[in-house]
Amino acid sequence: MAILGLDQTLNSNSSSPRHASHQQRLRQEDAEEEEEKLLLKGVRHLCERGGITRLPARYVLPPSDRPAAPDQLPRTSGLIPVIDLVRLRAPAERAAALAELDAACRDYGFFQVVGHGLDDGGRGMLDVARRFFDLPFGERARHMSPDIRAPVRYGTSFNQLNDGVLCWRDFLKLVCDDLAAVVPSWPDAPADLREVVSAYARSSRRLFKELMEAALEALGISGPGAGEVLADCDAGSQMLMVNCFPACPEPDLTLGMPPHSDYGFLTILLQDQVNGLEVRHDDRWVLVDPLPGSLVVNVGDHFEMYSNGRYKSVLHRVRVNSSRSRISVASLHSLPPARVIGPAPELVNDENNPRRYMDTDFATFLDYLSSAEGKHKSFLQTRRLITS
Numbered sequence: 001m002a003i004l005g006l007d008q009t010l011n012s013n014s015s016s017p018r019h020a021s022h023q024q025r026l027r028q029e030d031a032e033e034e035e036e037k038l039l040l041k042g043v044r045h046l047c048e049r050g051g052i053t054r055l056p057a058r059y060v061l062p063p064s065d066r067p068a069a070p071d072q073l074p075r076t077s078g079l080i081p082v083i084d085l086v087r088l089r090a091p092a093e094r095a096a097a098l099a100e101l102d103a104a105c106r107d108y109g110f111f112q113v114v115g116h117g118l119d120d121g122g123r124g125m126l127d128v129a130r131r132f133f134d135l136p137f138g139e140r141a142r143h144m145s146p147d148i149r150a151p152v153r154y155g156t157s158f159n160q161l162n163d164g165v166l167c168w169r170d171f172l173k174l175v176c177d178d179l180a181a182v183v184p185s186w187p188d189a190p191a192d193l194r195e196v197v198s199a200y201a202r203s204s205r206r207l208f209k210e211l212m213e214a215a216l217e218a219l220g221i222s223g224p225g226a227g228e229v230l231a232d233c234d235a236g237s238q239m240l241m242v243n244c245f246p247a248c249p250e251p252d253l254t255l256g257m258p259p260h261s262d263y264g265f266l267t268i269l270l271q272d273q274v275n276g277l278e279v280r281h282d283d284r285w286v287l288v289d290p291l292p293g294s295l296v297v298n299v300g301d302h303f304e305m306y307s308n309g310r311y312k313s314v315l316h317r318v319r320v321n322s323s324r325s326r327i328s329v330a331s332l333h334s335l336p337p338a339r340v341i342g343p344a345p346e347l348v349n350d351e352n353n354p355r356r357y358m359d360t361d362f363a364t365f366l367d368y369l370s371s372a373e374g375k376h377k378s379f380l381q382t383r384r385l386i387t388s
C-alpha cells in the first residue's frame with residue numbers, strides 16, 4: 001500500500017457513499033478490515049512503516065474527550081504530595097510521615113515517593129523496556145494476543161476488545177504473581193530482559209509491602225487484620241504494564257491512555273523524563289510533573305473498597321506529544337487473585353460509617369473488562385452500594 005494511500009485510508013470516513021455499487025462497498029469493507037488488522041499491530045509498527053503525518057481516524061477522540069493544548073494546562077509542580085521513605089523509616093518522624101501519607105491517599109489518591117532506595121532508581125528497567133520496543137516488529141509480535149487473560153501479552157490501545165477510539169499506546173503486560181514460574185515464559189529478547197525485569201518486579205513488591213504496612217497503620221488497622229493483609233501482600237497479585245507511547249503526529253486529538261482507575265491496591269509507576277500522566281483533581285486534569293528519581297504511587301479500586309472510601313482511586317489518563325516517545329512501567333499490586341475484597345471490618349460501623357462497597361473478586365473484574373459494561377463505567381462504580 002502506498003504511504004500516502006495509507007494515510008488516506010486511515011483518515012477516511014468509514015461510512016459507504018450512498019450510491020456506491022455492491023462491489024465498491026465490498027472493496028471498502030476489505031480495506032477497512034485490512035486497516036483494522038494493521039492498527040491492531042500497534043502504534044510502534046504504524047510509526048515504523050513511516051508516512052504517518054496525520055492521526056488516523058480510528059484514534060481521533062470526540063472534541064469533548066480531547067486533552068487541552070499543553071499551554072492551557074495548570075502547572076502542577078509541587079501539587080502531588082511527596083512522601084519521603086527515609087522519614088517514614090525513622091522512628092522519630094514516622095508519625096508525621098504517616099499523617100502525610102494518609103492525607104495524600106484521602107485528598108489526591110496519588111503521591112510521589114522519594115528516598116525509596118531502589119537500586120538504580122529504575123534506570124535499568126526503563127532502559128530494557130526501551131530496547132524491547134526497539135526490537136523488530138516480528139520479535140515483539142511473538143507475544144501478541146487479544147486474550148486479556150494471557151499472562152504475557154504484547155498489545156496496543158487500552159482494552160482492544162472494547163475501545164471505540166483506539167489509544168496511542170503499545171504495551172507489554174507481564175503477570176508476576178509467581179515469578180519463578182512465569183519468568184521462563186517472558187520474552188527472551190533483549191537478552192537481559194528477564195533478569196532486569198524480575199529484579200525490578202521484586203523491588204516493586206517490597207516497596208508495595210512497605211507502603212501497605214504504613215497505610216494500614218495510618219488507617220488504624222492493626223493486629224490480626226493487618227497481619228493477614230500483609231501476609232497476602234507477599235503472595236499477592238502483581239502485574240507489570242510496560243507502556244510505550246510513541247511520538248504522535250496530532251497529539252491534541254488523542255490520548256495514550258483514556259481516563260481510567262487502576263484495579264488493585266496500589267500502583268507504583270516508574271517513568272522516563274517525558275511527562276504525560278494527568279490526574280483528576282478538583283474537577284480538572286492536572287499534569288504530574290514528577291521529581292527526578294521519584295516514583296509515582298496511586299491508590300487503586302481495591303484499596304478504595306478496602307478503606308471503605310476513605311482512600312480514593314482517582315481517574316488518570318496519559319497525553320502524548322509530537323516530538324518524544326515516552327516509556328512508563330506501572331506495577332499494579334493487589335492481594336492474591338482468589339481473595340475476596342471488601343471494606344475492612346475495622347472501618348465499618350452501622351451508625352456513621354456504613355459499608356459503601358459490595359465484596360468483589362478478580363474473576364468479576366476480568367468478566368467486567370471483557371463485557372460491554374467495560375465501555376461505559378469504571379469498575380468501581382459497579383461495586384458501589386452508596387453513590388454519594
Ligand SMILES: O=C(O)CCC(=O)C(=O)O
Binds near residue numbers: 318
Ligand atoms: O504512563 C503513565 O503515566 C500511566 C500508566 C497507567 O496509568 C497504567 O499503566 O495504568
Ligand SMILES: [Fe+2]
Binds near residue numbers: 260262330
Ligand atoms: Fe493507570
